[in-house]
Amino acid sequence: MRGGQGTTRAPVLQFTNCRILRGGALLREDLWVREGRILDPEKLFFDERRVADEQRDCGGCILAPGFIDVQINGGFGVDFSKTTENVGSGVALVAQRILSHGVTSFCPTLVTSPPEIYHKVLPQIPVKSGGPHGAGVLGVHLEGPFISQEKRGAHPEAHLRSFEARAFHDVLATYGPLDNVRIVTLAPELGRSHEVIQALTAQGICVSLGHSVADLQAAEEAVQSGATFITHLFNAMLPFHHRDPGIVGLLTSDRLPPGRCIFYGMIADGIHTNPAALRIAYRAHPQGLVLVTDAVPALGLGNGRHTLGQQDVEVDGLTAYVAGTKTLCGSIAPMDVCVRHFLQATGCSVEAALEAASLHPAQLLGLEKSKGSLDFGADAGEAPRRRDPAKGWVRAQVSGSSWFLAP
């Protein structure tokens, strides 16, 4: 006998014999899913008087929320900033391939580009739900062009811009409509940045500080204006100094608005950040750490030489060099490798490592009710299992945000 009002006939799936990441701990609990959402089985039992239609034994696995990558420039030969034709299929390819890294949602990232590129490309990358076809697109991350000339890194100098003249109007003129934009990285020392940060924040866009020579005070003011993220901490900013900690000092600043948590991206591939620096940041402010790949198009291409646009790249394991040199040209560590490396380097708990790649980015983007966790009501999905013995993880292609991991 089925009771209750408006009970759906959709099948209820129960994952048994597993540990689930919930509330910051790994609990020995079953995970219940219906129609792409995590279900409260107690409510199901007492209110609807139903049991599961199908049970799946997870063999002692950990079930974790899908990873969220908020900084990824491309992969598998695709460069989000260079493709102007067929951007959609490039994004779709990356979205499909990163599923096997555990990423179920991401922000395709565009580096400093001329306005024509933004106007052409942005409309072709709409926000899209994930599924077995690929990770969901949460919105685009625009890294530049409003950044510091001195700290531009690999960004092309010719296309750097300022918004001193007309503040937010300059921003709109450069990017075009902001509908598909989720994060903007800018340098707060640029004139009128406060107006811009406030305007972007008012539109629901996350403002991140990066590629900047700002001192701590400028950074704090930017946070007070609405900035909530730091782009790849330590890289492309002033180094920590004990009398002026710069942007890095935000991790322990006492001048942030009450209740505000500052999040910061870290590339934990073992190459771009020294493990000791990673540990310093983690110990100073563990709740704000967000793992990002900042992956470049060489991600996933395998060892050997590849031609990417104008560049020849040599891939050797987790390192990508400009061909024929020892110059690093971007990160290529997949997210699950970053999570494992982060776990090893910091000695943190498995729960903390998983949260750094799921819960924290979800909190950064204000999505924690539906993504980044296995709480009741969060997004979940069907999970056909696929074993990947080479990497020692049992993987599942999942739509939405749920995922299997077995270290």
Added chain:
Amino acid sequence: MRLVILDNYDLASEWAAKYICNRIIQFKPGQDRYFTLGLPTGSTPLGCYKKLIEYHKSGDLSFKYVKTFNMDEYVGLPRNHPESYHSYMWNNFFKHIDIDPNNAHILDGNAADLQAECDAFEKKIKEAGGIDLFVGGMGPDGHIAFNEPGASLVSRTRLKTLIYSKVPTMALTVGVGTVMDAREVMILITGAHKAFALYKAIEEGVNHMWTVSAFQQHPRTIFVCDEDATLELRVKTVKYFKGLMHVHNKLVDPLHSMKEGN
């Protein structure tokens, strides 16, 4: 009565679970023949529930044809509150076994008409054919369910005001009379803090100040205790019933299993 005395809490819990297991299996429950079980909450029965879950997980015991009726529930506490008895039963028992949710009955402390809810509960028990085995616990003041000292020994399911509890202040509870109607009653009593109440309940007279004493007048009651709970009894009483353990143990040994194709 049978007074079954085991050395410690774990052994007492196991004995009780084995007894329940055997009773269910020997009853041969089926499609048209459900075994009805009354169930308690609190810390005492936790060990017993754990063992029952073990027997279920090993495939020896199924609750598919078992109907359960819990003794009580707080009034006004949200059903999913961690202190509610619904939460207790879900987390400690129901979620680990194969009982049909339609057969797991717990009083609804948030019903619009509380007395009607109590009356409906009595009716459900009747419609289920009465309770085959009512398992209960006993408080340090000798109460069963929320039938505190002074509660009528012929009471039925009703609303009770709680004095030892600040919040919540009221609960719905089966009455002493409700439990007395069961064909068999098993009371679990463990711990030295229960010893005095056990003495009052079985060595003194039937008295509404120690409501568990009502079961002296029930034809089939088993008290399952650990050594500590017997500390206030006469040596004579304890020796007598310990001397009967070889008889008591025939009820749990052999331990039956549904795997035998019962």
